Amino acid sequence: MHGEYKVPGGKLVVVDLEVVDGKLHGVELSGDFFLEPEAALAWMTAALEGLPAIADEAALAERVRAAASGAELLGITPEGVAVAVRRAVAGGAQ
């Protein structure tokens, strides 16, 4: 399952994942954004892994924000990641 979101004035956020037993699984987050340090990508991905697939945008964004609190984000936002996750889940049949 695949979802994309272009952060307005920012960069493209791409999410690939599966839903297994109602939970997000195998989450991969990618795009042409900037993160410092680079490990912040793994922090955010880990924060999404295992969340309920029905989690709404606000809940997803909150998890991502907490995971990335020690990082500098440029062109990517927790809200943008949340939108891309929701799009991936909603487009599930693809």
Place this chain on the structure above:
Amino acid sequence: MNDDALSAWRTLPWQILRDAPTAPAMHMALDEALTEAVAAGTRPPTLRMWEWLGSAVVLGRFQSVRNEVDPAGAARHEIGVVRRITGGGAMFIEPGNTITYSLYAPLELVAGMSMAESYEFLDQWVLAALRSLGVAATYQPLNDITSPSGKIGGAAQTRRGSAVLHHVTMAYDIDSAKMLEVLRIGREKLSDKGTASAAKRVDPLRSQTGLPRPAIIDHMVQTFRKRHGGTDGQLTTAELHRAAELVETKFATEEWLHVLQ
């Protein structure tokens, strides 16, 4: 740029490197090795003008191979894929089709600036160089160099210890038809650009300057030297060894390339 900003550059002992043609994976490795060297204090602040030995797709640190590269198109045109250490978007490189450079600077040069501010600050000399060649170049945040007739190039940064790497690729004369066979440029990516055609995203420097590529590079180096100073230098044996080691252990490995599938 005000006097304070110029003097911040002037106080640094800049070294200028003009590459011999270098393989794409080695370029990736040199960026990491030279950023480390500036952070360690074994190399002075440096401007490196790149020359490419081969064609490549250069992925940003956080991009997925699958989402950015068309494998059939890349194979047909014999284009390899490498991943760099900075974020940002994929570039389609053929020797002579772009102008690429890196700055390796101590963080003190951008002290007190946000990352977004530092992007524009570190490319002011390039805007000046392009303007004096008749290109109405401006900075478009976050990280683009653009002109009234279209985007010219994009910058990317990362930091290692006390050093910042800032590198830029500008389009000189890109075969956009071939680029679109090799890169996947999605509709979502263009959604807020107001751009009807992906092929129009790159506006070659050649058409706006009427100059051969080496003349533009020479002019850029002259502009840098005039504003900020700088002496010609060379890569050291230790730096070349370190970069070759990074090619072998990182940049030429499947693990690094496919760190994002």
